[in-house]
Amino acid sequence: xxxxxxxxxxxxxxxxxxxxxxxxxxxxxxxxxxxxxxxxxxxxxxxxxxxxxxxxxxxxxxxxxxxxxxxxxxxxxxxxxxxxxxxxxxxxxxxxxxxxxxxxxxxxxxxxxxxxxxxxxxxxxxxxxxxxxxxxxxxxxxxxxxxxxxxxxxxxxxxxxxxxxxxxxxxxxxxxxxxxxxxxxxxxxxxxxxxxxxxxxxxxxxxxxxxxxxxxxxxxxxxxxxxxxxxxxxxxxxxxxxxxx
Numbered sequence: 001x002x003x004x005x006x007x008x009x010x011x012x013x014x015x016x017x018x019x020x021x022x023x024x025x026x027x028x029x030x031x032x033x034x035x036x037x038x039x040x041x042x043x044x045x046x047x048x049x050x051x052x053x054x055x056x057x058x059x060x061x062x063x064x065x066x067x068x069x070x071x072x073x074x075x076x077x078x079x080x081x082x083x084x085x086x087x088x089x090x091x092x093x094x095x096x097x098x099x100x101x102x103x104x105x106x107x108x109x110x111x112x113x114x115x116x117x118x119x120x121x122x123x124x125x126x127x128x129x130x131x132x133x134x135x136x137x138x139x140x141x142x143x144x145x146x147x148x149x150x151x152x153x154x155x156x157x158x159x160x161x162x163x164x165x166x167x168x169x170x171x172x173x174x175x176x177x178x179x180x181x182x183x184x185x186x187x188x189x190x191x192x193x194x195x196x197x198x199x200x201x202x203x204x205x206x207x208x209x210x211x212x213x214x215x216x217x218x219x220x221x222x223x224x225x226x227x228x229x230x231x232x233x234x235x236x237x238x239x240x241x242x243x244x245x
Contacts, residue, residue: 002023003043004203005019006019006207007047007208007210009207009230010047010048010204011051011210011211012168012211012214012223013149013150014148014152016047018146018230021040024040032191035186037186039192039197040197042183042192042197042198043204046202048172050205050209051172052169054212055168055212059165065127068130068131069174070134070176072135073135073137073138073178073181074138074177076136077178078184079142080144082142083139092144094243096242100231100235107228113157114157114162115163117162117166119161129159142182146238147238149172150231152174153168163220164220164223165220
């Protein structure tokens with residue numbers, strides 16, 4: 001059930017880990033955290049891929065920009081996963097709620113934010129900027145992770161002039177790359193429960209297909225509302241983890 005709802009939410013705006021990770025920790029409290037996180041990545045990548053395929057069919061993407069950005073996201077997500085084994089993300093954990101709050105306030109105040117698709121850059125400049133965003137958020141996903149999809153969406157709307165639907169499509173492709181890098185690391189280190197992950201993946205794909213079809217049907221206004229809801233939930237969750245847990 002958690003995988004289905006996580007897939008649904010993640011397909012629209014990202015943040016499916018808010019549902020799926022706590023469910024895994026609750027269901028299997030005696031399993032090592034790294035193994036649960038690895039299982040979450042295995043379950044999540046299939047749903048994210050299904051959503052990405054759905055978006056690609058309905059939204060026109062600039063692959064000359066998206067593919068290099070996805071490659072950078074993959075490389076830096078792997079680097080982030082390696083870095084977190086040497087540097088604890090203590091300061092990032094405490095600053096994240098405030099960053100998310102700024103994102104939520106900015107999006108809420110600008111009522112037309114992400115409502116129209118008017119790309120600001122083209123060619124090499126757009127590709128270079130996308131690679132920088134892919135690398136930066138990819139490293140963040142490997143190093144820490146919460147809200148990766150939401151950050152990608154916000155940046156592609158704010159910096160690139162995309163509407164929320166197009167930004168969601170690009171975010172899904174890049175998120176597949178970051179999840180693949182993390183899964184590669186967790187699989188290599190034997191931190192995946194494959195049977196559980198694949199069973200959850202089936203439900204996650206069903207949720208992702210449902211969510212992405214709703215987003216495509218109802219457009220950027222629906223995605224914007226879901227984005228604000230998920231960011232609000234992320235603020236509460238990351239604040240609790242940073243200051244109360």
